[in-house]
Amino acid sequence: MxxxxxxxxxxxxxxxxxxxxxxxxxxxxxxxxxxxxxxxxxxxxxxxxxxxxxxxxxxxxxxxxxxxxxxxxxxxxxxxxLTISRPLQQQIENLRWEQLEQQQALTLALEQKQTAETGREQAEIEVFRLRKERAAMLPAAEFVRLFFSTAAETGIRNLLIEATESPTPDLNGFLAAFVGGWTALRALETTLNESPQDAVRQYHQALTDLLSALTGLYIPQRRALLDKVAQWASNHFEDFVFVSPEETRQVDPALHNVQGLGGNTVREGRSFAVIRRQSRTVVIYADIVTE
Incomplete structure (x- = not known):
């Protein structure tokens, strides 16, 4: 079988x-x-x-x-x-080409936007540089009037002119350090940030650099100037306020980072405080040196 x-x-x-x-x-x-x-x-x-x-x-x-x-x-x-699908396939191919062209156009637009923003930032920096060079050839009072010439800088300009009228030994060094730090701060006005928090961090760092440059340099208008700087920085934010670490002479635990400090009097600020405008809660405490 x-x-x-x-x-x-x-x-x-x-x-x-x-x-x-x-x-x-x-x-x-x-x-x-x-x-x-x-x-x-x-x-x-x-x-x-x-x-x-x-x-x-x-x-x-x-x-x-x-x-x-x-x-x-x-x-x-x-x-x-095949007869039915051929026009559909052609439409799909056309859509793919349109999508590719749109992506290329978007990429080009973003590149052009970035180029324009970079050019604007460079132009701003160049304007500051030229103003600084021109002002350096003038007497101190004229230097201040020329360099701090915008309406937003009126308070700072007036205080510095007042300082030039009764100069102290540290005035020239103070002016040089302040101008450098202020130039860096003004450059932030044309910088794009992903969020207000990122902008706060950038401004806070620039303010810290300004205080570092002013270490050991004193003029009678120093505290008032730092208050004006804090006010200027605060005007760029809806929800945050910058506070000068030298706003008060006495150490304030509600404002200052008091950890490890031995004295009760503020000698110099090392960084600005940041508080929320509505709740007045402290976001960043100010670092200080006491005596």
């Missing part, structure tokens, strides 16, 4: 008529086909009521169409997906 073969014949390849029947079945849907099958005018000879919709459609097509017509219609049905 021969062993039973395990070979399973492959499924037959779909014919053009199969393709047409499948498309027609999907197009009509089961509800429409059910009504057609119940129509007495479409009763098919020798039709099996239990046959599938596809078999019923095939029997109907074979009844009303010749074999040549079936071959022609089936061939067209086989090519139908």
């Amino acid at each position: 021969n062993a039973q073969s395990d070979f399973t014949p492959p499924d037959p390849l779909p014919t053009p008529l199969d393709s047409f029947v499948n498309h027609l079945r999907d197009l009509l849907g089961p509800e429409v086909i059910a009504r057609l099958r119940q129509n007495p005018n479409l009763a098919l000879p020798y039709a099996d009521e239990d046959s599938t919709d596809g078999d019923w459609l095939r029997r109907g097509l074979q009844t009303i169409l010749s074999s040549d017509d079936l071959e022609t219609v089936g061939s067209r049905a086989r090519d139908l997906p």
Whole structure:
């Protein structure tokens, strides 16, 4: 007795008529086909009521169409997906090109914007440099009037002019240090930041650098000047206020970082305090040197 073969014949390849029947079945849907099958005018000879919709459609097509017509219609049905999809594929390709062009245009616009912003920042720095060079050739009072010439700098300008009228030994060094720190602060006005918190950190660092440059340099207007600087910086923020560490002569635990301090009197500030405008809560305590 021969062993039973395990070979399973492959499924037959779909014919053009199969393709047409499948498309027609999907197009009509089961509800429409059910009504057609119940129509007495479409009763098919020798039709099996239990046959599938596809078999019923095939029997109907074979009844009303010749074999040549079936071959022609089936061939067209086989090519139908390609015919339908070709315009869609072209539209997809067009959309891809449009998307690519939009991305390229956006990239170019961002690059141009960055170039313009960089150029503006460089121009601002150059203006400050030229003002500083020109002012350096003038007497101190004229230097101050020329360099601190904007309306926002009026308070600072007046205090420095007052200082030049009664000069002290540290005045020239103080002016040189203050101008350098102030130039760095003014440059921040054209710097873009992702959030107000980032801007606060940048301004706070620039103010810290200013105080570092002024270490050991004293003029009678120092405390008042630092108050004006704090006011100027605060005007750039809606929710934050900068406070000079030398606003009061006495150490204030509500404002100053008092950890490790031995004295009760503020000798110099090392950094500005930052508080919230509405709640008046301290965000950054001021570092100081006491005596």
